[in-house]
Amino acid sequence: MRALFVSCTLKKSPERSNTETLGAVVADALAQQGVEVDHVRLADLDVPPGVVTDVGDGDEWPGVHERLLDAEILVVLTLTWLGRPSSIAQRMLERMDAMMTETADDGTPVAYNRVTGVVVTGNEDGAHHVISEVSGALADLGYTVPGQAWTYWNQGPGPGDDYVSTEHGHDWAQSTARLMAHNLHAVAAALAARPVPPPG
Template structure:
């Protein structure tokens, strides 16, 4: 089984990413269950704006990300919170994923069917549940199955403050929640592999 994490930080590599650091708590648990994990830091790629899976113009890196999405049974979108909302990078990724609404597999099912997804959020302000609901809502629209408690976050509350990598406060809760998230993603992905959802009725 494969998992893909799309890190929607605004920071390019090799800058440390708070969001990736928390996402790795989730993936460490997935790896304990034998899941193969790949990370993509979207901001490192030349992803053009658009709502198609094909390249918008020469050099557009999205088709390669799209292939990785179709190769993974588990998807994690990881985003920082800015102005109480998902990052602009996360929005761009979801806009490109919009094309998957009209893509079907060999059995005429939307290509996101029988795949599961969850969300990781970090920030030194409030708004985590809003970010989670926006991203999970979009992923559900696309066709992903969202297990119960398929998220974790680390936020210090209202106003500015230190980042996840700078402060131990709240980490234990975020890590426990992240491991539970991983277990739920893996459990539902296994169930769907054993009993896949069929195509929607005509």
Template sequence: MKAIVLNCTLKPSPHPSNTEALARVVIAELRQRGVETELVRIVDHDIRPGVESDMGEGDAWPAVRERVLAAEILVVATPTWLGRPSSVAQRVLERMDAMLSETDDQGRPVAYNRVAGVVVTGNEDGAHHVITEIHGALGDIGYTAPGQAWTYWHLGPGPGPDYLDDERGHEFSARSARIMAANLVGTAKALAERPLEAPPG
């Protein structure tokens, strides 16, 4: 089983990423459960704006998309800015919009029988809103979201320290990350054993 984590931080490598730090807790648990896992920092790639799978020469999305579709588990990790997902996360979702009309050789949407989770960090509130937005979009595309397939770290309303700068709340976030990983793997295994069929029509 494979998983891919898309880190939608605004910070290019090698800058430290609070979102990546929490995502790595999920990655560690996935690997502990035998899942081959990779991490992609989206801002390091030239992902062109648009709603097609390939926006032409120089567009890095087709290669990332190929890795996304090779994985049974997708995790979208994003910081919160102004109570919303990052612009990078929004671009990923916009590019994935093309998957709505793409089907496999059995006529199923290409995202069927794959599961998705969300990681959110930020020094302002809005985590549940961000989780809801991303899970809603991925559900439209065809991903299955298990219960509690998320983890987040926020200290509440207003600005404050970052995840890497403050130990408060880490225990909750780490426990949620482990639960998230377990639920993602369990649901992915269930779908592998009894896959969803092509929608009627």
């Protein structure tokens, strides 16, 4: 079983990402269950706007698309910015829109029989809104969203420290991250054993 972690941080490598730091807890927990974990940071790639899989002219999204299709588990990492997902997360969802009409050889939509979860950090509130926006969009594409398939950290209302500069709230965020990994793996395994059949 494979998991792809798609980081929608605004920071380019090698700058440290708060959200990736929390996401590593989920990745480690999945790896302990035998899941092969892959990572991509979209800020490092040339991913132009569009709603098709390949817009041409140096577009690096098709490589990400292939990695999405190789993974049974998708974990989206995004910060909360002004109470919303990052602009890169929105770009990711727009590019994934093409998957709504893509099917496997048997006619099954390509996002079916895959699970997804969301990791959010931010020194402001709004994490539940971000989780619902990203999860809802991916469910529209056909991904399955297990119960408790998310974790988040925030400082609380208003500006403040970020995740890597304080220990505030880490115990809860990390224990929720491990539960998230457990649920993602369990539901992915269930779908592998009894997949959703092709429609019609």
